[in-house]
Amino acid sequence: MKYPHTHYLAHALLLARDALENDNFPIGAVLVDAEGTVIGADHNRNAETNHRLQHAEIRVLQEAHLPHASSDTALTLYTSLEPCPMCFGAVVVARIARVVWACRDPFGGAGIIADFWPWPHLRVPEFIAEPDPALQKESHRLLMDYFIHNERDDLLAAWRPLAE
Numbered sequence: 001m002k003y004p005h006t007h008y009l010a011h012a013l014l015l016a017r018d019a020l021e022n023d024n025f026p027i028g029a030v031l032v033d034a035e036g037t038v039i040g041a042d043h044n045r046n047a048e049t050n051h052r053l054q055h056a057e058i059r060v061l062q063e064a065h066l067p068h069a070s071s072d073t074a075l076t077l078y079t080s081l082e083p084c085p086m087c088f089g090a091v092v093v094a095r096i097a098r099v100v101w102a103c104r105d106p107f108g109g110a111g112i113i114a115d116f117w118p119w120p121h122l123r124v125p126e127f128i129a130e131p132d133p134a135l136q137k138e139s140h141r142l143l144m145d146y147f148i149h150n151e152r153d154d155l156l157a158a159w160r161p162l163a164e
């Protein structure tokens, strides 16, 4: 790996900011190979595409070249927010080795699925959650900005205590 986790997480957060500026839910994702080269980077585009499945992680995994016959599992996915169940499933199917997220999501994050994973032949990736407090705060702040902008007082109230 060329750089520390914080380098790639900061990249994911820049993408999350881009998402927010285009009225998308603020999530960014960056896929990195074993040498530390970025092979995919994108953000949520639900608003731009008017499609519910256009999450950052799904878009990045589809953008990257992940050949069918390859057994390479040395890829790391960096996300600004803990992946949802759909993206978690895609990560497992794509045989991603490691997922690092800047901010946990207690309301939709799928990391807890690993605790009761019933399929021994489908490998759960290694998780690294919230490795940097400053980046966690930045991701949280982007979410709060989104909720404020979209007048989601319910989500604002739910998320606000997590940064305190």
Ligand SMILES: [Zn+2]
Pocket (backbone or CB within 6 Å): 055, 056, 057, 083, 084, 085, 086, 087, 088
């Ligand atoms: Zn997702």
